[in-house]
Amino acid sequence: MFNIFATAKSGMSAYQEKLDYLSNDLVNSSTTGYKSTDVGFKDLLTESLDRNGTPLVKKTAISGTGVKLGINYASEKQGNLLTTGGKTDLAIDGKGYFALTQANGNIVYTRDGNFKIDTNGTLVDSSGTKVYVQYENGASEGSPALESKNISIDKQGGITMKVGEDMIKIGNIPVFTAIGDKGFIPIGNSCFIPNSDAQVTASTNYDVIQGALEASNVDTGEVFSDLILNQRAFQLSSKAVTAADDLWGMINNMR
């Protein structure tokens, strides 16, 4: 009797967690550079029905003990490119991530190319973290100070700026990638960190688009239908709990 409750509860917990992932995707359906979560289910171990007091013909008969959530992966699907016209708005069309240098020197990665230029003339992301730029000889961070109206960024991420009448190449915004669906792990704030055994390399298969942002890759229609599907599965599992409770109630009422 107890294991029926446990089995049904495992369903409720798994679908509850799945709903958590789905609602997180849904609220981020308009977050720039957001990658939706792909998470599946796994069945649990089986147990033999050959127990004391169970009349059984085939001693090999087994029953499962429920379900659990699988491992979550960030979907690598390309998001739509939204044209904004902003000179420092960048989107990656293809594989890879921009690198950001945090104040403590750590490197994090992001697909959110909603960049700005701070008071020192350096390229920063929307929360003020410096964008990792490989500067040309003669140029360095803040020298020359970037001006958003004068910069242009090519498809490889090369920054050129109009200084006086000359176009000067200032540097390059590199795009990094790693092999594998779990190569980069989301850590919040639209940032990713590489997995411990991931080999981060320069990406070759991308275009940087100036004046555009990459929309979230969440397909709201799909998330909604998944939401309904999992909510109903949750409901059905809770029905199984109620039914088990009814059964136990009847047992208790036998005398």
Place this chain on the structure above:
Amino acid sequence: MIRGFYTSVSGLITLQNEQEVITNNISNINNNGYKKRELTKQSFEDVMISNRQKLLGDKYVKNDIGSLNLGVKVNDVDTVFTQGAFKATDSSTDFAIDGRGFFVAQNGNKEVYTRDGNFKVNQQGYLITNDGLQVLGINSATGAKEPIYIGNAKFSLDGENNVNIEGIGTTDKLLTADFQNYNSLKPLGDNYITVDNPIYSATVNVRQNFLEASNVDPSAELVKLMEVKRQFETNQKFVKMQDETVQKAASELGRV
């Protein structure tokens, strides 16, 4: 008289087990590649019922009344291998099998089989199952069994299950297995099963960009749940009824 108790209780126990199997199906209703299980029942062997109330001359003799079986028992739990519905996805590492067959993955030095084709690529570039086991293929050149290397490239699966990697060409054939007898498959949990003697040569229809949903039908399971509950109730009522009868026999008949 009293044997009726045991008959009713055998029904209660069997129904409880049936409900366990149904509950497991319900829990796995959204689990990709899950195959529902069904509990089958069997009645106890018939026994001859007799009494000694027939008077022959001045003696009571044994009198056969007829045969009766004394309840129900669990026969077996069968896995029902019907096709689950296909769900289209936009991930090229999602696969579904149309018809018979299983994917083959490597767990340590053992092979495990699964219908759950929600595959991924790991940090080393190999195709893995959702929880990290390497998916096996057959090297197109050498014919050796090996993990399938995808790397960062796009790939597609042709009609013969060959993995065609963009810019490189066909490197491996996705390994699939079929079995003579599906009844002997042993579930391992985590959507894997195992059994000896896989048939690698059997034709298995694999579709890319699809996942196979579980074959559990929610309405059928819910109806079964209600059915079990009511049958349980009937059996429980019979236990109660017999208890009352026995009580009458014990306390009222004995009263002077």
